[in-house]
Amino acid sequence: MDFALTAAQTQRYEEVLRGTRERLTGDGEFADKWRAAADLGLTGLCVPVEHGGSGLGAFETAICLEAFGRGCPDTGFVFAVCAHLLAGAVPIRDFGSPALRRDLLPGLASGELVAANAITEDEAGSDTSKLSVTARHDGGSYVVDGEKSFVSNGPNADLLLTYASTSPGGGFLGISALVVSTELGGVTRGEPFEKMGLEGCPAGRVSFTSCHVPDSHLLGAEGQGSAIFAHAMNWERACLFAAYVGMMDDQLERCVAHAGQRRQFGRAIGGFQAVSHQIATMKQRLESARLLLYRACWLIDQAGDGQAAATALAKVAVSEAAVANSLSAIQIFGAAGYLVPGGVERYLRNSVPTTLFSGTTEIQREIIAREVGL
The missing domain is CATH 2.40.110.10 (Butyryl-CoA Dehydrogenase, subunit A, domain 2)
Known part of the structure; x- marks a missing residue:
C-alpha cells in the first residue's frame, strides 16, 4: 500500500489543477462551465477508454477530483460533476447491458449528457x-x-x-x-x-x-x-470526497498565507501559538482524512465491492475535517472570514452538507459499527 504518487499521476494532477485554474475560477453559466469540465476530461475520468473516457481506477479518479476541488472555487459545480460521474456513469458502466453502455457512456464521458x-x-x-x-x-x-x-x-x-x-x-x-x-x-x-x-x-x-x-x-x-446503489455509493463516498480534500488544501494554503501577512500587536498572527496550533490541527485533520480516503480508493481498485466500511471511514473523516477546518479558517481570518466577498465563509457553507449527502454521518457510523462486530 504505497500512496506516493508516480510521476505520471503527479503530472495528471498538475494538468487538472492547471486546467481548472485557467478555465473554472470565474463566474459563468452552468452549461459553459460544464463544457470546460468536459474539455478537461473530468466528466469521463472513470469511463472506459473504448467509450470515450480515461479508464481510470478509483485512486487515480480521486487524484484528479482532488485537483479539481482544489482549483475550482465553485465547490457546488465540482459536486455536480462528481455526482454525474460517480452516481451516474459508474452504475451504467458496471451494470448496463453492452448496448446501453455503447449508447450512453460516450455522451456521459464527453459531457454531452448530464x-x-x-x-x-x-x-x-x-x-x-x-x-x-x-x-x-x-x-x-x-x-x-x-x-x-x-x-x-x-x-x-x-x-x-x-x-x-x-x-x-x-x-x-x-x-x-x-x-x-x-x-x-x-x-x-x-x-x-x-x-x-x-x-x-x-x-x-x-x-x-x-x-x-x-x-x-x-x-x-x-x-x-439496492446493490447497484450501494456499489455507486462506494465510489461516491471515496472519490467525490477527494474533491473536499483538494478544497481543504486550498483553504489551508490561504490560511497559512494570511497568518504570515496579517499583523497584530506588532507581529504576524502566525507567530501566536493560538493561531499556529490551530493551523497545525487543520493540517493534521486534512492529512488523516486524505490517508483514509486514499486507502478506501486503493481497496476498491484492489478488491472491488465489499469496501463499505472503508469508504464510510473515509467519508466521516473527510466530512468532519471539512466542517472543522472551515470553522477554523473563519476564526483565523476573523471578521474578514465572515464576509462573503472574501470567499472564506463559502468553505463552511459548502462543507456542512458533506455530513448529509451520500449517506449521513450517522448512517456511516452504523456501517462502521457493523464492521467491528456490533
Whole structure:
C-alpha cells in the first residue's frame, strides 16, 4: 500500500489543477462551465477508454477530483460533476447491458449528457428500502410513477439514474434501477432549490407520471437496485470526497498565507501559538482524512465491492475535517472570514452538507459499527 504518487499521476494532477485554474475560477453559466469540465476530461475520468473516457481506477479518479476541488472555487459545480460521474456513469458502466453502455457512456464521458441520481424521496432519505416511486412492468417497458424529492443535477439532467420499487413490500430486494431519459413523456423536472451552499449544483424535484421506460434501460436484474446503489455509493463516498480534500488544501494554503501577512500587536498572527496550533490541527485533520480516503480508493481498485466500511471511514473523516477546518479558517481570518466577498465563509457553507449527502454521518457510523462486530 504505497500512496506516493508516480510521476505520471503527479503530472495528471498538475494538468487538472492547471486546467481548472485557467478555465473554472470565474463566474459563468452552468452549461459553459460544464463544457470546460468536459474539455478537461473530468466528466469521463472513470469511463472506459473504448467509450470515450480515461479508464481510470478509483485512486487515480480521486487524484484528479482532488485537483479539481482544489482549483475550482465553485465547490457546488465540482459536486455536480462528481455526482454525474460517480452516481451516474459508474452504475451504467458496471451494470448496463453492452448496448446501453455503447449508447450512453460516450455522451456521459464527453459531457454531452448530464446524469443525475434520483433516489431520495420525502419519506425515504436514509431508509432507501422504502421507496414510494414504483416501476410496474408492462410489455416491453416499465411504467414509472411517483416523485423524487432531492435530485442533484435534476433540473439540468438528460439522464436520471432512478431507483424504484418493482416489488412493493420486497424491501432490499424489491428495488430496481432504471436509466430514465428526461425526454420521455411523463418526466417533469422541478425548479432548482435555494440551498445554504453548493449553489453551483442545481438540485430539485423530479416527478414521474405513467413514464414508460424501455426494458433495455434496466440496470442489472430486476430487484438488484439496492446493490447497484450501494456499489455507486462506494465510489461516491471515496472519490467525490477527494474533491473536499483538494478544497481543504486550498483553504489551508490561504490560511497559512494570511497568518504570515496579517499583523497584530506588532507581529504576524502566525507567530501566536493560538493561531499556529490551530493551523497545525487543520493540517493534521486534512492529512488523516486524505490517508483514509486514499486507502478506501486503493481497496476498491484492489478488491472491488465489499469496501463499505472503508469508504464510510473515509467519508466521516473527510466530512468532519471539512466542517472543522472551515470553522477554523473563519476564526483565523476573523471578521474578514465572515464576509462573503472574501470567499472564506463559502468553505463552511459548502462543507456542512458533506455530513448529509451520500449517506449521513450517522448512517456511516452504523456501517462502521457493523464492521467491528456490533
